[in-house]
Amino acid sequence: MPSKAPINVNMMSGDATDPASRIWPFKKMHTVQPYDKGNNTLVYMHLWGVDDAAFWGNYDYSKAIEKGMNKNNLPYSGEFGFIETHSYWPITHMVAPKENALHCADCHAKTGRLSSLNGVYIPGNTxxxxxxxxxxxxxxxxxxxxxxxxxxxxxxxxxxxxxxx
Ligand code: HEC
Structure with a gap:
C-alpha cells in the first residue's frame, strides 16, 4: 500500500522567487486511479480498440491493465487496487468560458487568489x-x-x- 495518498503524479517546478518562473494556469485533476498492488506503481491501461481488453467498451480493469503494461514492457503483478491522485495539467483544453476569465482584482487584492504566494510583489496585494x-x-x-x-x-x-x- 502506498505510504500516503493522494499521490502527486506530477509537480510543477519553479518558484515565485525565481525570475525565470512564470504564472501559468493549470487544471488540478483530483481522481482515483488503479495501481499495481504488488509493485506499488501506477499502471497503464489499454483504453481504446476493438479487442476485448480495451477498457472503453468492456470495462474490465484487470484485462485493460494487463494489456497496457504489456504493451509498455512494464512489470505487472496481476493484482490492482485504487489510489487517490492529484495531477496538474497545463490548460490547453477545458478552458473556462470568457465570462469566467479572471479580472485584475482576482489577484490584485488583499485577499486575492495569489495572496498566499510569498516572495513576489503584487500591486494591490503586497x-x-x-x-x-x-x-x-x-x-x-x-x-x-x-x-x-x-x-x-x-x-x-x-x-x-x-x-x-
Ligand atoms: C493571475 C493573477 C493576476 C491577474 C488576473 C492580473 N495580475 Fe497583474 N500581476 C500579477 C502578479 C503575480 C504580478 C507581479 C509580477 C512580478 O512581479 O513578476 C503582477 C503585476 C502587475 C503590475 C506591475 C507590473 C510591474 O512591472 O511591476 C501591474 C501594473 C499589473 N499587474 C496590472 C494588472 C492589470 C491591469 C490586470 C487586469 C487587466 C492584472 N494585472 C491582472 C498577477 C495578476
Missing part, C-alpha cells in the same frame, strides 16, 4: 509601508509644487503684458 508613504509624499509634493508655481505666476503676472489675439 504593500511596503514606506514605499506607500514615499509614493503618497511624491504625489502631494508634486501637487503642492504645481499649486505654488501657479499661484506665483498668477500673482506676478504683469498687467502690461499684451494679450494674444
Amino acid at each position: 504593500s511596503h509601508k514606506w514605499l506607500d508613504v514615499l509614493g503618497l509624499f511624491l504625489v502631494f509634493a508634486t501637487l503642492l509644487g504645481v499649486l505654488v508655481h501657479g499661484i506665483i505666476r498668477k500673482l506676478s503676472a504683469s498687467p502690461s503684458v499684451p494679450k494674444g489675439d
